[in-house]
Amino acid sequence: MSAVPVQTRAPAAQRVRQMSGQVGWAVLAWVVAIAFFLPVLWMVITAFKPESAAETWPPKFTFSPTLAQFRLVFSGWGPYVTHSLIATTVSTLLVLLLGVPAAYALSVYPVKHWRDGLFFFISTKMLPIVAVIGPLYVIALNAHLLDSIWLLIILYTAMNLPLAIWMIRSFMLEVPGELLEAARLDGAGRIREITGVIMPVISPGLVSTALICVIFAWNELFLAINLAITNAATMPMFLISSVPQEGLYIAHLSAAATVASVPVVLVGWIAQRSLVRGLSMGAIK
């Protein structure tokens, strides 16, 4: 890659070189992306296979597609999807309910030790939940919360709250000061200020915060598998239940995996732009 002085090249030749470079770049990017996406594609393709066509050598690329596996999935997913929907929705709403005021107290009119507050919340994300799983089991047992959807709601709220506070705070810091001052002059109290001035301005940010919380709550397995075995079993556990001890199951599993993944994949695709902000806890705008 030596630097060639521009003047010595004919404009046409340069254009051709630039064009071919661009095409090469695009081809490379597409090849890499498709290779990376391949497992997802293969999962979806396998989901449409009859079971007999899913476990063949060589793998079959042409077959008559069937919805049989999906029908099977939809006949059995009822309780699992209900639990997942409840745990995800309720915990996300709780996160917003607790997170908005907290973020306000750490940004707009900050408490004295707002830095310590912020770092306390983030530090709870660093403590490994796996370390307390045994005692958590005993606590849940004694509190009669074991295998209950409420336990998952409580834990998922705690799991997502730090992330949400950091993220919402980063949106609140962007609310123009004049807007808040105007509201103050109009005699708006704290609550009016939050609900009437700040929330409307940061509502896109609140939506993307909620979407991030939904992703993590929907996908969570470790807590669910340890603490909610039957009465509150969630979608990841539905996947596990779709793997039988014996017999052919690959097509059925693929259909179940597709169905379980679709909601979050769609949410993520829609929220692409704000995904990075959420994942970096608001550090990257």
Next chain:
Amino acid sequence: MTVLEDLAPPPKVEVRPRGISRREAWQRRLPLLPALIYTVVVTQIPFVVTLWYSFQSYFWNTPAPAHWTGLSNYKTVFTNAAFRSALVRSVVMTATAVIVAMILGVFFAILLDRKFFGRGVVRTLMITPFLVMPAAAALVWAGPMLDPNFGLVNYLLQPFGVHHVAWLSTHALGSVILVMIWQWTPFMMLIVLAGLQSQPPDVLEAAKVDGAGAFATFGELTLPHIRPYIELGILLGSIYLVNVFDAVRLMTNGGPGTATTNLPFYLYQQVNNAFDIGGAAAAGVVTVILTIIVATFALRMFARVFQFEGAGV
């Protein structure tokens, strides 16, 4: 307690932010309290209980009540080779996955930083592995992808002389790490891409005019600029990946033998197979102490990486 109060009378002058009345200080504190109390109760109480049980012998499958055993659980943890090897494996898995995912992430981000036909679609395809439910990813990799008899990977690698390799038994650790990398590369890519796109274009333009080659520009201008983004990605990736459980449980169940047993899976086994709450608690306390040591550095890094804007209006 009363003695302490007598010894330390409340200070006459309240320490509070400059120019803020006491009432105002409480009004500011109030909205924070629900979230703060909630987080303290839900995340800290289990740790206190863990500490308590770590000094007890308690098997939840037996009717015998918990009783004090002093430090015996800790003795077991420190002399137990299984805990040590699970700890080492956790470190190896996390470090390998984070580093490889970051290298691939940087590469993908550079690819996406240019305009080309269908960039939006390519970006969408590339972030998808991160969005797939981890349990689904683990099961799909274990079955349709890596199965020795009908897996797509063996089929695609056939031209390279690979024949029906049973990846999950012969390369168990590598397979699990592969799935971790596959899921977390998009995360790294998104963060690095944000860094690349925040680079002022005129600086790059100036370098080009000065005749700097692409590699020189990347090494001397771009890399220093995206360094904090890379650090942030490594930090956040480590926080999540050290807790990886789904891939281990669903692909290899910790095996063959203990070849893929990391700390989360080890603790899961202690509770679910060995029913040993006390032992799991002691292992948990040791894990937490190690984490605190690492997290202290991590938090310092956090403070450096995050540009703290002045709070308030």
